[in-house]
Amino acid sequence: MKKAYREDYNQLVPILYPMDSVLSQSVKPQLLDAIKKASIVAEKHQNSKWLDNSYIILGKSRLYLGEWADGLEALRYVYANGKDESDKNDALILLMRAYIIKKDFSNALGVAEYLSGQAMKKASIKNFYLTKAYLHQQNGEYLTSVAILEETFPLLEKSPETARIHFAAAQMYDKMGQYALANKHYKSVSRNKPGYDLGFYSSMNSLQNRVFLNPKTDLSSIGFNKMLRDRKNEDLKDRIYFTMGLLAEHRKEIPKALDYLQKAVASGGKNQVQKAYTYLQLARINYESLERFDLSKAYYDSALTVLPSEVPEYRLVSDRKKALDAFVTQFNIVYAEDSLQKLAQLNPAALDNRIDQIIEEKERARIEQEKKAKADLAKAKNTGSPIALAPSGPIGIGNERRWELYDAALVNQGKIEFRRTWGNRVLEDNWRRSTKQAQVIAANNPVAVDSVAKSEPVEEVMTKGSPAWMALHETLKKNIPLTEAQLLDSRKRKEDALYNLGKIYRFDLKEPVPSVATFKRLLNEFPNTQYKDEIYYLLYLTLEDTSPDKLTWRSKLLNEFPNSTYARLVSDKAAESREAAGANNPLKAYEDAYMLYSKGEFNKALEDVEKNLPAYKGSIMEDKFALLRVFMIGKVRGKEAYTQAIGEFIRLYPNSIYLPRLKEMQELGTLSAGKR
Template sequence: MIDRFTSHIRRTLPLLGLITLLAACSQYSSRPGAITFHNVAARYNAYFMAEQDMLDAEFEMQKAYKENYNQLLPILLPMDSVRAQAVKPKLQDAIKKASIVAEKHQNSKWIDNSYILLGKSRLYLGEWADGLEALRYVYANGRDESDKNNALIVLMRAYIEHKDYSNALGVAEYLSQQPLNKSSQRDFYLTKAYLHQQNGEYLTSVAILEETFPLLKKSIETARIHFAAAQMYDRLGQYALANKHYKSVNRNKPNYDLGFYSAMNSLQNEVVLNPERNLANVGFDKMLRDRKNDDLRDRVYFTMGLLAEHKKQLPQAVEYLQKAAAASKGNMQQKAYTYLQLARIEYESLENFEMSKAYYDSALAILPQEAPEYRLVADRKRALDNFVTQYTIVSAEDSLQKLARMNPAALDNKIDGIIEAQEKKRLEEEEKARKAQLAAQNASMQQGGGNPLVNGGERRWELYDPALVNKGKIDFKRAWGNRPLEDDWRRSSRPLRSLAGNGAAGTDSTAVAQTATDNTGLKKGTPEWDQVHAVLKKNVPLSDTAFATSQKKKEDALYNLGKIYRFDLKESSRAITSFERVLSEYPKTQYKDEIYYLLFLSNEDNVTQKESWKGKLLSEYPNSTYARLVNKSTDTGGTSGNATKEYEAMYKLYADGNYTRALEDIEKNLPSYKGSSMEDKFALLRVFLIGKVRGKDAYGQAITEFMRLYPTSIYLPRLKEMQEFNSVSMGKR
């Protein structure tokens, strides 16, 4: 009996010991043994695996991130939920493992770290509300001050990504008062520098980075932060300090592209610092010869183009930039930036507006829609489309009117001169094209076949280059007009189209047409010559009625040009010139009162002229809508700051989906901003809100009311598009 009892005790004692041990290791126990057990279990199981998932995910996202060296490199890589989709399983596993610590190891010292990992993972996935909640939990309930500070650093970064700079600054102010360990101090400095960089405060950002670099180890990440610092110094105009950091890039293990762009930007700054230096012997030629830079030659030529423009060498700048476009093999983003630079030079410096428009078209065709410049380029392209149309009308009617003022004999001689000039130019271009074709064929034969116009050498088939395609279309239209798709259209016996409707062209600013014939050219005195002469002369406004029609076209086009300059291209000085030309050439213009008002707005930097145009408007048109607008803007001019704040508050309600509250606020506050520069902006937001709250009928009425009350608003084209869309959706059209 005793033996049986002893045997039972021996069998149950291990089980009782295990039960006792498990009870002692409860996650809610405060005993040292229990805490040690859960610390070890949490750290080397769930948290370890979650941390490895996060490190792997961040490494993959960093590797997939495409740097855009034409733009300012962000100090910290943005938290992009789209890019995070590729590593979503790892981030979800990190969330799952980090949650185990919270569920099963409540008394562990790793619980705060796990919540930080959990919050960061959710931020990467775009789950902002859940991510912020996890980080705020650590700050409110964390047991370790260092962990609480680390949670706040990640929280500050989240605010930056959402452009909530005021909250980010608030967190930064708090953290600046806390004792931080070396690791936390490094992360805090980088995040704060990132905050000021994203907010455009480059001087503050680089000042913080200067304090941060001693805390950083040599790595590719440190190299790109040096590059970002150098770029900000460039924007501040401190090129010597920028070069100091460009040279530091190569001391911190950069990848090849980062080292290349750093060296090239450093050379660029050396030329800026020493204007006498010749581009040919700076070092760019060595970069171009280096075979490792074959796929980066476009960027070298691009930089040379920027420097040539800086040195006021515009022909060389255009040449280098065209070489950059031709050298772009797979980097369409770089090619788009090249086209944008060419478009800007053609517009601003050379005033070749058609070519500028063509380059903008080409840039827009290949620029990614997510690029920060896309919206701006699209808006400018639309503005230039309209601008070139109006500018062409002004040029064409100017040319035609000059011809109309000549005596008959002089007019005939002038037209004959135009035909001769265009025939000479046409024959020269055809001969040039013929020689180029022969040279290409010879080169192809020497290379043993292949088409050098497609793949080989420096040459490039035009149909692969959008800018050349657009230029070809412009040249074709200028030479031949709008031709139907039919056979034998180049025969001289066919009727020829005048260029009078297409503007001045060729070597003579009064040219109104182009001619076409066979390779021998037109001969004066032949029926073909007389036919071309008659077509050209027919378009000259010789009668009083035709001349008046030409004058009206020119007046309307000049007026439209002024508005495009003022509202679309934001060029007040050119707008003033265009409006003043209308008043000078057409003293009785129907647009006189509106032009007075637009000149009042455009002279924002010239108080004397501003008051002068205001006086003219009030004295000549005291009862006009524009006179009332001038008086209102004067009476409420001091409320612009408050108006901006009110608008931002109402727009936030709109963005958050609180449409009813936003509409109530805007209708309550709109009367107090009557006449201010923000009035039509408030009214436009009101239209959007009415569409959300009161339905399509009220929406249509609101659009009509806006167009009646704000006839000169810059938002009018947008409202017209909205009106058309609303009419279609309601079945009215």
């Protein structure tokens, strides 16, 4: 089972191996045989001195097979009925390990406290210390975990297992920023007969820490180049380049970091998980440092295709990718409408010149790309070397470019660019013919005039004044909001997109600072926006309590929209309700309100719900209270208020499980308010 287990050195190495029922399938016959033989002792030899040991074997075998209830029962039996104190301690140590694997840290700590007061043999003390260190490691208490390990190392003999535990200790010191102490344990790894991969990653992390300890260290002088030249590291080059990329980014050398990370992708190591982490790093840099949101989204897409679903990052990456899908859409709308509105402000002659300039830039870029491709082809024919098929792009690496279909990130980026310019096209021959270009762009409404510069080239060279040129010119001009009605539509699209962007920053990306900036921009550019009351409310919620502006937005909300739902949520009565809600049961409050609703006492029920809703802000019951409020508003305040309440619910609770029902009611124009 240990040989079959594959470490992910990008994650914290667990101090103890996991009890994985999938890994145990290869030894299932041996485990079943152990259970069979241990059961004979339990069934026929109740007076045997080996009875406790047999139950421990039973429990351990059951745990490995994933039969947790039976395994825990066998171990508890030893604790309750065992005659040998040492065996009872061993059973409890194993029981503690099982609790840790099931994330039952409370019970595991209880067992650990009991064992701390027991007299144990040397072997049991070693196992207890390792298991307790494992408990604190898995619970994120790294300082306690390494403190226990420091006491344990004198009890361990030199072995690959000890090397692995030293590596785990070093990783935890890394987490705490104690790089010198981490390197002490990385050196200890090499003294304990590690396997090649463990020794390699230990050396890599040690070199990385040398740079952290001395930021002026030259990356080319500390051993990375030597590791790259070593033939034994051929399959590990991706990890070497990845580490060099991390260090370059740490030193704020972003272009160099991207170059190293792209080389990590291009080196094509067998470790797909490593490639996933490289994609994630590229996605993060493009998002945070370069604000290339389309490219960041493409890298997240690529990471998800190769990242195992069981790793801790998978859910976070998946959620961020979904958030970026929506973010990129809204961001492109804002960018496009901004560009188009700026073009609309030009006088007719300047506008025509600008459109011609866009077309000319696009043609120049296409010609340069074709010349470069022909030069590469000629060079490849003359030298007999493989042809570099991929054009220089976000993942291209000088002369080490790879064919784009080998790289999922480049494929995704290509799809985004294609759809942006050409829309969702049907597969057909000759789709790029210049005679079709005008109608294609007109039909699919490109997001911005400037994006034409990135579109796929036509097969013929366009010259200024030619029919193809003029057709494209006129098509682009049609997208510019030159009339009052077109400008109003453009401004409305931008207003909605800014509102959506602010909420995506706030709720999905969890970035309060750009969320506040986006909402303020919306209020500045659209002072009469339909979202003003909600934006006041969201600004009040998003700003820190220490911010001097927080109460300003609350005052604006109460003064300008005193009767809105959002004003009720921040009123003094709501604050008193929140303070009194500590001992209240939200479920009982909901049931009481629903009982009044069922009896037809709608006014009283609505009063109770609006009183309790602010108190349970952020709880799992919040959207349930809000839904009941929508139904009762329909009963008490009429159709207009009911429709408004539905819209407020949809905006306030975009992730609610009740949203499909509310949207259906909104779309159908439901008049039978209060139906469930």
